[in-house]
Amino acid sequence: MKENYSRLVHPILFSIIIPVYRTEKFLHKCIDSVLSQTYPNFELILVEDGSPDNCPQICEEYAKRDDRIRVIHKSNGGAASARNVGIRVAHGDYIMFMDSDDYWNNSTALQSISEAIVAYQCDVLCTNLCKTYIGVQNEKKYFAPSAPLIGVDEVLLGERYISSPCSKIINSKFFLNGQLDFIENIGSEDVDWSLRVALLSKKMVYIDVSFYCYLQRDTSSSHSMTIEKLQDLKSNVLACIQLLSCQNQTMQKQLMPYVGFQYAILLLNIASLADKHQEAMFLDGLQKECHLLQFSNSSKVKMMNAANKLLGFQGMMCLLSTYVKITKRGIICQS
Numbered sequence: 001m002k003e004n005y006s007r008l009v010h011p012i013l014f015s016i017i018i019p020v021y022r023t024e025k026f027l028h029k030c031i032d033s034v035l036s037q038t039y040p041n042f043e044l045i046l047v048e049d050g051s052p053d054n055c056p057q058i059c060e061e062y063a064k065r066d067d068r069i070r071v072i073h074k075s076n077g078g079a080a081s082a083r084n085v086g087i088r089v090a091h092g093d094y095i096m097f098m099d100s101d102d103y104w105n106n107s108t109a110l111q112s113i114s115e116a117i118v119a120y121q122c123d124v125l126c127t128n129l130c131k132t133y134i135g136v137q138n139e140k141k142y143f144a145p146s147a148p149l150i151g152v153d154e155v156l157l158g159e160r161y162i163s164s165p166c167s168k169i170i171n172s173k174f175f176l177n178g179q180l181d182f183i184e185n186i187g188s189e190d191v192d193w194s195l196r197v198a199l200l201s202k203k204m205v206y207i208d209v210s211f212y213c214y215l216q217r218d219t220s221s222s223h224s225m226t227i228e229k230l231q232d233l234k235s236n237v238l239a240c241i242q243l244l245s246c247q248n249q250t251m252q253k254q255l256m257p258y259v260g261f262q263y264a265i266l267l268l269n270i271a272s273l274a275d276k277h278q279e280a281m282f283l284d285g286l287q288k289e290c291h292l293l294q295f296s297n298s299s300k301v302k303m304m305n306a307a308n309k310l311l312g313f314q315g316m317m318c319l320l321s322t323y324v325k326i327t328k329r330g331i332i333c334q335s
Contacts, residue, residue, distance in 0.1 A: 011039075012041065012094060012118075013041050013042065013091065013093050014094050014096055014114075015043050015090035015091060015092030015172065016034055016042055016043070016045065016096045016097075016098055017045045017047065017083055017086030017096070017097050017098070018046050018086075018097075018098045018100050019047050019082030019083055019099070020048045020049060020051060020055050020082075021048075021049040021050070021055065021079075021100070022052065022055065023051075023055060023100040024051075024053045024054045024055050024058060026100065026101035026103075027058050029103045030098065030099075030100050030101065030103050031046075031058075031062050031069075032103075033104040035066060036107045037104075037110045037111070038107050038108055038110075038111055039110035039114055042068060042110060043069075043091060043092060044068055044070070045070050045072065045089060045090060046059045046063070046071045046072070047072045047085050048073045048074070049074060049077060049078070049079075049081070050074060050075045050077075055100075056073060070089070072086070079099075080182035080184045080185075080189045081182075083097060083165070084184065087181070093171070094117065094170060094171055095170050095171075095175060096166075096168075097165040098212075102212065102213055102214050102215050103213050103215070104212060104213065105130065105139060105210075106211050109211035109212075112209050113125060113127075113209070116205070116209075120148075120150065120205045121203065122203045122205040123171040123173075123174070123202055123203055124170050124171070124197060124204040124205070125168070125169040125207065126161060126167055126168055126204065126205065126206040126207075127169070127207060127208075127210065127211070127212065128141055128142055128143050128160075128167075128207075128208050128209060128210035129142045129143075129166070129167050129210060129212050129213075129214055130142070130210050130211075130212065130214065131213075131216055132213050132214070133217070134216075139210075139213055141210050142162070143159075145208055146158065146160065146206070147208075148206060148207050148208070149205065149206040150204075150205050152254050152255075153254040154206075155205070155206045156254060156257045156258045157254075157297060159257065159296070159297050160206040161194070161198070161257075161258055162194070163188075163191045164190060164194075165182075165190050165194070166214070167212065170197060174197070174200045179200065180196060180197065180200070183236075186235065186236070187229045187232035187233065188229065188232045188233040188235075189232075191233065191240060191262050192239045195243060195255065195258065195259065196243075198255060198258065199247070199251070225269050225272065230269055231282075233266055234270075234282060234286075236262075237262050237266045238285070240258075240259045240262060241259060241263070241292070244256070256295035257297060260292040260294070260295040260296040261296045261298055261301060263286075263289060263292045264292075264293060264296060264298070264300070264301040266286070267286070267316075267317070267320065270282045270283060270286075270317075271317055271320035271323070271324050272324040290313055290316075293305035293308060307319050307320075
């Protein structure tokens with residue numbers, strides 16, 4: 001890989017976009033992990049989203065110390081809005097996203113990424129992720145070790161494609177004309193967004209590099225599922241199903257593992273509702289899509305599909321409700 005990289009006339013410029021809001025305790029570690037990279041050719045775009053704490057001052061202090069950092073201040077509009085603002089000012093060849101309470105765990109991440117992009121000539125590079133918790137040193141990988149997967153079909157069928165924007169490095173040409181703008185003022189916006197990324201990609205590659213550390217904390221926006229968030233998730237999954245129906249058979253076959261997995265996550269979260277009237281309301285219009293369960297390679301989703309065949313849709317949902325009560329979990333892990 002290094003030999004190919006050395007022949008580049010212009011090294012890849014990465015635009016790293018970070019929405020910043022109420023993360024002053026974690027922001028230093030986040031920014032420092034980027035600035036520690038041995039690969040120097042990047043711009044760091046900090047979109048300060050009207051944070052009421054010391055984040056605005058922290059961002060400005062870093063910008064004074066390193067001219068690769070740009071700070072944009074805006075009124076609060078949420079992560080999707082902040083990312084869209086960052087996209088519009090990005091100058092990089094490839095765009096990456098990061099959350100301001102997360103961090104990269106090694107200084108050679110960008111070097112590895114640049115070498116992989118040159119070696120595979122890919123327009124979308126997907127990576128592994130690590131999950132960690134406050135006060136815990138261990139970093140647990142999302143995915144088991146894997147050889148590189150090449151092509152949208154291999155990546156999605158291999159269950160190495162999740163909705164998080166932070167696991168993808170994307171050619172900036174795909175962001176032209178708003179093709180990959182995030183839908184604003186709605187939760188779970190990355191579910192639909194990631195499907196659009198897969199649709200645009202001509203060559204997607206997954207490599208088993210896990211430099212990105214996602215910090216799980218009680219106040220994380222993704223940590224708990226409210227009724228409003230569940231409605232947003234349903235809207236995004238239905239949008240994915242609609243988008244899938246508009247594709248040709250070849251593309252549908254490639255994308256169904258991802259859509260089937262997101263559909264399963266939705267059902268499991270609905271099963272966590274204590275109010276059966278609310279559960280029935282959320283299930284409206286979803287039973288007819290249960291065929292999607294058969295396309296996921298996830299062992300948990302396969303069990304859901306088997307339960308659906310044996311017990312019927314309502315029987316499967318009863319089984320899921322029992323599972324949620326016992327395990328006290330509302331989300332399927334990406335494993």
